[in-house]
Amino acid sequence: MAAMDVEDVFRAEYGRAVAVLVRFLGDIDLAEEAVQDAFTTALRSWPETGVPPSPAGWIITTARNRAIDRLRRESKRAERHAQAALLHGPGPLPEEGPVRDERLRLIFTCCHPALAVQARVALTLRLLGGLTTAQIARAFLVPEPTMAQRLVRAKAKIRNAGIPYRVPRDADLPDRLYGVLAVVYLIFNEGYGGSPDLCAQAVRLGRLLAELMPDEPEVTGLLALMLLVESRRPAREDADGALVPLPEQDRDRWDRDLIGEGQALLRRCLRRNQPGPYQIQAAIQAVHSDAPTAEATDWGQILRLYDQLMALAPSPVVALNRAVAVAEVEGPRHALDLVDDLDLDGYHVFHAVRADLLRRLGQDTVAVRAYEAAVALTRSPAERAFLQRRMRTLTR
Structure with a gap:
């Protein structure tokens, strides 16, 4: 097994593993370190033993054991030993069912309104996207120490302010969910200006949210919006790397698979008849994707959709x-x-x-x-x- 295969598992399972460990340890830093240790162990052992049947379960269990070992090594007081003993439950930690809730809890913790928007973005990319501090800093064009300080302050705010690690109550969910979606869309827009990796991370987070919250039409709408916009990436630059505006793009280069997926998600939203800002923006992009040429674009329909968007979310x-x-x-x-x-x-x-x-x-x-x-x-x-x-x- 190549190191690249472990990296693929890292990207797919890092957020899941951290989410579970945060719940059990109650400490974001300790959970992160334990998961990173587990992946380091995987890099050493999987090439010889092969990928386990459940890579996520292996990582989570190994990370938990690493955390217990660290608590025991570093503990100088009886209560630390007691904490480690409580964590040392029998069998592997759960992967399905409860894990879905753990990831949602982590998303809403990262995007809590008590945190500054920049901190929400950084934490979301770090804990759920698995990006390193250096990668996040490069994407947002800030020095790595600056980004590291944002992460440290955000984690300290969560700890010191007692920000709850939970999904909001039903009454609070709409407002809080919109904040989560805004963070994901901000990541996407930052990437669209020149960082494809950030766009990929935003789409991955959008897919995760759609998986965890399939009954929320605005979640589906945001994913559809990002896919439809991302479908045009192959045509946004010419052979020399120069930017090509939408009316001048070669539409044969648009990614038809992404367009098809985005339009199918949008149709699913429309059947619910619960329009929201992200769904309307996705509908606008769908009109563009339907036009075989720039001249054939139905601008009258786009204008009507913008009128609807202005009525729902004026800005x-x-x-x-x-x-x-x-x-x-x-x-x-x-x-x-x-x-x-x-x-x-x-x-x-x-x-x-x-x-x-x-x-x-x-x-x-x-x-x-x-x-x-x-x-x-x-x-x-x-x-x-x-x-x-x-x-x-x-x-x-």
């Missing part, structure tokens, strides 16, 4: 995206009037949309200034290069 960003649809249905002049009423001066997409509308209206000098503002604000090298290319077409 300046949604209004900006709606204005793009308005430009296609009613023309760029009306759309520009809508955009100019928005307070989004610190958002690079706002300036990019505004620049494009001004360009279409022949106001090249003002459009260049808008492109310059967008270039100054974007963090994505590919987007920056695209905007600069557009700007140069107006200054020749």
